[in-house]
Amino acid sequence: MGISKSIAAEKKDAWFQLVEYPVRCAAEMNKKFLHGQLARQERADWNLSDIAFDSIVLLTDKYNAIGNGKWKYIMDYQPRKLPVFPKVQRITLNTPETAFNQPFYVFNGTDYASWTGKMPVTHGLGYTRKAISLLKESIVQYRFNKLNSDSISLQIALAPNHPVDGRHIRFAIQLNNEPEQVFDFATTGRSEEWKENVLNNQAKRIANFKTLKSRKQILKIRALDEGVIVDQIKVFKL
Secondary structure, X not given: OHXXXXXXXXXXXXXXHHHHHHHHHHHHHHXXXXXXXXHHOOOOOHHHHHHHHHHHHHHHHHHHHHHXXXXXXXXXXXHHHOOOOOOOOOOOOOOOOOOOOOOOEEEEHHHOOEEEXXXXXXXXXXXXXXXEEEOOOOEEEEEEEOOOOOEEEEEEEEOOXXXXXXXXXXXXXXXXXXXXXXXXXOOOOOOHHHHHHHHHOOEEXXXXXXXXXXXXXXXXXXXXXXXXXXXXXXXXXX
């Protein structure tokens, strides 16, 4: 990390512990899985995935050694022996990659056409850093042209979050004059859904609607609780 070179000597240990170690390990974890996925399709060298794994081990050894062992044994390169932490198994797939249903429209949170209530706030979050924090009872509208279908499926992806009131984190979605559909994406503790949301960096909900015969379609998202962060909306044809 280039910025590490500018850190004062007396602060380098704390910098590595709090910033450099988690950032670099997260990057190497991504490399490990991405290179592994490509290697399964014989599109990359398996060694690239293993090198990323070895980098995490070395970074963890350094973490436990800095400060004369001040934080020794605090970090483990495979905590709780969870299956995501070892090397990626060298399994080659002989079947072609799955052809995914491609969306006809993809909106980032900031792609809204208008808003009512309180103006959405951006914090640089989300897959493309264009997620919006939608305050309670505020509404954003997205507009798109009619598809060659009388029904569509909307995939709403939100930044994983916990309820402010400890119970609910709800939003409502409406297409044109169809009735609102209400979703609650609150999770409890370290549930499997929460783990999946964090691994994917998105909490997803699906809403199906009938479309109007008119060309323009209007999609509304309304926050019913605090903590709703809209990342992306994908429009699929049913």
